Amino acid sequence: MIRPSVDLDKTTAPQPEPAEGNVAEQASSDIDDFIYLISHDVRASVRALLELPQWIAEDLEVAGIKVDGTLATSIELMNRHTGRLDRMLVDLLAFSRVGRLQATQELDLRAAVEEVLEEMRIPAGFHVRHDLAGLTVMIGNRDLPTLLSALISNGIKHHHADTGNITVSAQAKGDQVVIRVCDDGPGVEERFNKRIFAPMTTLRPRDEVEGSGMGLATVRKIATHYGGSARLLAAPHGKGTCVEVRLPAARQY
Structure with a gap:
């Protein structure tokens, strides 16, 4: 079965802002930039992992293999943990965006x-x-x-x-x-x-x-x-x- 290409999110992450304020403020800004970039890039792969369990289950059903017992449990665990990781990345992105890219x-x-x-x-x-x-x-x-x-x-x-x-x-x-x-x-x-x-x-x-x-x-x-x-x-x-x-x-x- 031909799968659609995974959306790798072509949105370009913003570049770190110019240095402003004191050293502590700049360090905090640098950390937020790092969190944003890591979360943004890693989430593209996580979204692919979110799709894989469904694809595996579909292929097994097409092949006539019943998805139940330990197999169904394993697929459910994959869904749960990748979903949890995706939510964590979304929340990290929200944390890094506080005060940015918006009007006060x-x-x-x-x-x-x-x-x-x-x-x-x-x-x-x-x-x-x-x-x-x-x-x-x-x-x-x-x-x-x-x-x-x-x-x-x-x-x-x-x-x-x-x-x-x-x-x-x-x-x-x-x-x-x-x-x-x-x-x-x-x-x-x-x-x-x-x-x-x-x-x-x-x-x-x-x-x-x-x-x-x-x-x-x-x-x-x-x-x-x-x-x-x-x-x-x-x-x-x-x-x-x-x-x-x-x-x-x-x-x-």
């Missing part, structure tokens, strides 16, 4: 949350409520959806039940807007409060909860890039997780 502008929080919720697949048992009317922030037009999506999906992904509630709220405080995303899940032990913002960090095995461990690391990087912050708060009512993010305010109505 005044964005409405409520509109941004509603757009994110339309694009996300919220499980049937979960409800996301938000109270953000009239608040705007100055941030990159791609970074805000990335931040909000990571916070909401984190509350769903790490929930201990098939049903749950996520609350997104915000209020103006001086020249900042304070966003809080809280859930009613199992919460995080206090000793892990700082660790959860580290890149490639998960508190549960990936066989239990799929994820790259980059979500909250990207949230903190976005917040600090725009002069804000991200931290874990004590959950209301003594249960669940509550993440607070501070971003520069634009204007209030």
Whole structure:
């Protein structure tokens, strides 16, 4: 069977930007450039690997070989692990792109949350409520959806039940807007409060909860890039997780 040629993604990766600022800033920029280039190039091969198990299964079926038992298990494992690697590369790309290739502008929080919720697949048992009317922030037009999506999906992904509630709220405080995303899940032990913002960090095995461990690391990087912050708060009512993010305010109505 003739296979279509694998898409090797002909998009040209951007060249490293000219040196700016102090040595620490340039070193950070160089690391982001390196992450971008590696993730971009490696993902082309990973996308090919994602197709191979399906091709193998199709060829076996055409040859009259039933795909079951240990063979089916092996193909499923290939799918799972290559899918996991692809998600990790996507999240690394998002991490490296913070603040880049986008316009910093005044964005409405409520509109941004509603757009994110339309694009996300919220499980049937979960409800996301938000109270953000009239608040705007100055941030990159791609970074805000990335931040909000990571916070909401984190509350769903790490929930201990098939049903749950996520609350997104915000209020103006001086020249900042304070966003809080809280859930009613199992919460995080206090000793892990700082660790959860580290890149490639998960508190549960990936066989239990799929994820790259980059979500909250990207949230903190976005917040600090725009002069804000991200931290874990004590959950209301003594249960669940509550993440607070501070971003520069634009204007209030």
